[in-house]
Amino acid sequence: MKIELKQVCKSFTKGSNAVNDLSMTIKDGEFVALLGPSGCGKSTTMLMLAGIYKPTGGMIYFDDEPINHVEPKDRNIGMVFQSYALYPHMTVLENIMFPLKQMKVPKAERIVRAQAAAEQVQLGHLTARKPSQLSGGQQQRVALARAIVKKPRLLLLDEPLSNLDARMKIEMREEIRQLQKEIGITTVMVTHDQEEAMTIADRVAVMKDGSLIQYSTPMELYNRASNLFVAQFIGTPPMNFLKGDLVKAGDTYAYKENAHGSVLGIRPYDLKLGNQGNVVMNATISLVEPLGHSNLVSARIGDTLVRFFAESSYQAERGTAVVCSADLHSVSVFDKDSGYSQNVESCIKEAFAV
Amino acid sequence: MTGGRALNTKKSRLPSAGAYVILGIITLPIILMYLWLLINSFTSQMKHGVIPTGFTLENWKFLWSNVVVNGTEMPSIWTATLNSLLFAGALTVLELVVGIMAGYALSRLNFPGRQGLLKTTMLLHAFPSVALLIAVFYILNFLGLFDSLWGVILVKTALQIPMTAWIIKGFFDDVSWDVEWAGLIDGCTRFKVWHTIVIPLVKPGIAAVSIFSFLAGWSEFLLLYTFILSDENITLASYLQKLMSNPNVINYGVLSAVSIFYMIPVLIFFIFTQKSLMQVSATGGKGV
Incomplete structure (x- = not known):
């Protein structure tokens, strides 16, 4: 099902909008992640898709059909809550059957379909238990089975993985992804974990203060952040930011600190020891952390702390002066006031001009 | 080791x-x-x-025959017991029905005057019922409910509702919105979510409140003594009072026996329900 939001607003108190002028389209069968820090309006947006909240302005369309005033029960959607929100007084099977019961599906068929949904999430053997007798991961699967059992048009996932431990997270992530592709259901997931959003979603909508900042594929978010906020938010370890200019000297560019200059962003993976790259800067080592496959180096360039990776055999004392470099095309430039992405040329100064 | x-x-x-x-x-x-x-x-x-x-066993004679105290024959103990049961039972049912709905509304629904109502509820609870006796007499008399058990049941329910609603509100507060929303998304109306999902979740609270109100009904004396006159409507508490009506000739043996008889149901009730009772007293209405 295609979903369209047009200038959707939602305010809880007069004067401030929790969601502000949000317009986006979700294609049929697409997996979209709403990503942002807490309080950015992503959960509000999801609850508006669910019909729990009514937008105060704008329109929401499901397959070109306005649904602003359609009750949640008539929307044919499935949702997994962060707290799983299982019905504790029902068994696993009863939980999964519940949506079908509301649709007045005959009991025999209900049981067959619920059992099938339980198998789909590998819970077929636990259907007689109560939710309290299950582990967190298993409860999560029950919630997922309950959400998909009625074959909804839209699946909503509200921070589905945030209560799981690190290993379980990766496992469930893959499973959700696989299940979504299998049944081809349009899915919207809310998360504050950028890694989760990047790995699982077809497209990621980054939100901040109730507004949509950037809406594109994970790779585009990573490589071409449209603004400083997205660049800061995406990627681990986070992007390095340097304030200053690049001074052109022949084929290479030297970094020169300038508090009034643009903000240069360089991913830790793009910054390297040595001067193979054409953007060169001097740094002082402050810490080398071994990660196994490589070493994470923290260093100071001027007053700014940057991080980059070095060979796992690399060792250096604190205070060692080193040269590091990156390729010009891997450098992002952002306006220091508005935060918008700029052409890299804008911060290059000719040597004689300085 | x-x-x-x-x-x-x-x-x-x-x-x-x-x-x-x-x-x-x-x-x-x-x-x-x-x-x-x-x-x-x-x-x-x-x-x-x-x-x-x-x-x-002379003192326990009231169980199988009518006793005569101070020259007047006492009404049958079984009438009094039945009346007490009816009073406490009807009180419990009424209190629960009104209290559960009021508690849910106070906990979950947003309506104008909600805050004010919450404060008034506390105030009403603090109001001593003795102060209302005369006013209540006028109202019952006007409605033709004087000397009727049902009249007193209504009065007692009204006095108990604030506390009941307050306690149940605490239990509803503990039910997460997520569960309720999940029910809505799974295809229920708000009302259906309320009675198929939310009510089962606050069952411990309902159990505790019903025990409390039953005990309150069983031990009620003042209202019943004031507004019930006829012997066929007598309850156990008034029966006990009748035994002591003349302070010069009190048969303490009979009084003790009736007191114990009056106590037995409460004791049995306590033994079977103390676990549920603890939920309210130990956690202040917060322990679903």
């Missing part, structure tokens, strides 16, 4: 032994009084007030 464990258990038992001693000393007077009551009901006379002399 073994020595260590022995030491451990010894250590953990010591404080609880102390607690038992202290609690025992504090509860001793109450236990002794109950014991005296029991013994007194089975003896014809107590020497110096404490030493029983002679076993008799």
